[in-house]
Amino acid sequence: MLGENCFNPTPSIPARLRLRNGDMICEAAKNLLSEGAVILPEHVATLVSRFDLDNAEELLLHLLPLATTIAQPPISEFYVGAAGLSTTGAIVLGGNLEWPGAHLGMTLHGEGFVAIRAFQLGLSLTHVAVSQAGPCGHCRQCLAEFATANDLLVIDPLGHRLKLSDLFPWAFTPQDLEMGGADPSAHSEITLHGAPATVAAPLTHAIRHAHAPYSGVKAAVAFEAGGQIVTGGVIESVAFNPTIQPVMSALVELVARGIAPTQIQKAWLAQISGPVDYTAPTQALLATFGTAPLCVIEAT
Numbered sequence: 001m002l003g004e005n006c007f008n009p010t011p012s013i014p015a016r017l018r019l020r021n022g023d024m025i026c027e028a029a030k031n032l033l034s035e036g037a038v039i040l041p042e043h044v045a046t047l048v049s050r051f052d053l054d055n056a057e058e059l060l061l062h063l064l065p066l067a068t069t070i071a072q073p074p075i076s077e078f079y080v081g082a083a084g085l086s087t088t089g090a091i092v093l094g095g096n097l098e099w100p101g102a103h104l105g106m107t108l109h110g111e112g113f114v115a116i117r118a119f120q121l122g123l124s125l126t127h128v129a130v131s132q133a134g135p136c137g138h139c140r141q142c143l144a145e146f147a148t149a150n151d152l153l154v155i156d157p158l159g160h161r162l163k164l165s166d167l168f169p170w171a172f173t174p175q176d177l178e179m180g181g182a183d184p185s186a187h188s189e190i191t192l193h194g195a196p197a198t199v200a201a202p203l204t205h206a207i208r209h210a211h212a213p214y215s216g217v218k219a220a221v222a223f224e225a226g227g228q229i230v231t232g233g234v235i236e237s238v239a240f241n242p243t244i245q246p247v248m249s250a251l252v253e254l255v256a257r258g259i260a261p262t263q264i265q266k267a268w269l270a271q272i273s274g275p276v277d278y279t280a281p282t283q284a285l286l287a288t289f290g291t292a293p294l295c296v297i298e299a300t
Contacts, residue, residue: 028047
């Protein structure tokens with residue numbers, strides 16, 4: 001049965017959740033949701049107080065149905081929502097993403113969506129809330145890449161409250177290579193050559209904050225879509241796979257802003273020359289959405 005595992009949940013947590021009107025909480029939170037699937041710290045505090053919740057952790061669990069509305073799984077039709085609490089008190093929502101016409105390796109999971117979005121916003125997570133289905137092995141490896149992973153708490157409405165290290169013992173992490181995990185505050189000085197003025201600044205920001213300590217190939221993608229420029233940088237994994245490609249990272253921001261991938265009009269890929277090349281997979285995924293041209297920009 002879904003939800004059965006070797007971990008013992010705390011019964012008082014689901015009992016507490018049943019005392020509150022979750023639909024009402026989600027509706028109130030929806031009205032406070034900022035562009036980009038984020039609830040600001042002051043709005044988190046407002047919701048906790050208004051609905052007499054114990055803390056932001058309890059709010060996180062109530063918001064899972066709202067997070068599920070972000071999910072786009074046309075292949076599996078299995079909707080997964082996830083919610084993350086950051087060190088600043090902000091809450092980030094996300095859902096799983098699937099792309100018909102692309103291979104399944106391009107799928108993004110709900111937990112990955114939240115981790116990527118938080119990283120893009122310069123936030124570090126303290127909690128990730130998931131539904132009854134616990135994080136898969138792919139997600140556990142993805143989450144283990146981040147600098148705050150050792151203290152990350154994974155919670156669910158069943159009453160589980162576990163450290164990532166409890167769910168992922170004897171993990172292969174950046175520390176095994178004596179390296180630091182992905183840190184949203186870290187950046188490198190990188191210059192783009194030939195980037196148009198409309199995307200130069202955001203694309204430069206994205207590639208400078210990309211996480212690529214293993215290959216050294218920092219890369220970022222920018223989209224022009226829905227009258228906006230959205231970007232995303234690569235987030236490498238110490239295990240190589242599940243590395244988050246820059247096009248996947250950019251799609252997270254696109255969906256978080258409520259823009260459909262079919263609205264992509266132009267795309268740019270900036271990357272440092274090295275043993276990895278994101279051109280072909282970026283073109284392949286873009287082709288499933290339409291005919292948006294891809295311009296490749298040199299970065300040094």
